[in-house]
Amino acid sequence: MKKLLLILAFSLTAFASENTFVNMKNCESIVLSKLTTLISCHQMDYLVEYRNIDDEEKDRIKKVTVVTPKSQVIIKNVGK
Numbered sequence: 001m002k003k004l005l006l007i008l009a010f011s012l013t014a015f016a017s018e019n020t021f022v023n024m025k026n027c028e029s030i031v032l033s034k035l036t037t038l039i040s041c042h043q044m045d046y047l048v049e050y051r052n053i054d055d056e057e058k059d060r061i062k063k064v065t066v067v068t069p070k071s072q073v074i075i076k077n078v079g080k
Contacts, residue, residue, distance in 0.1 A: 035062075044068055051078065 027041035039046040044066060051062035064076040 027039060030038045030040070032038055035050045035052065037048045037050075039048065045068075047063075047065040047067060048061060049063040049065075050060045053060060059078075061076060062078050063074065066073045066075055
């Protein structure tokens, strides 16, 4: 029984030490302009474009683009 628990403990620590758990503390944020921010995190870049609105209850994010070395994907686009 002790051997089974020991094997289980070692397998869990081996699984947890892999890159499956992403540490979000290594992300960087660069303000490019008043309405544009670049967030670089784990070999992916997020380009966030804001819109200038007067009502603070509305969402200020206009467009979010994910940039990888091979592609660009728009994940949110308000279009205004």
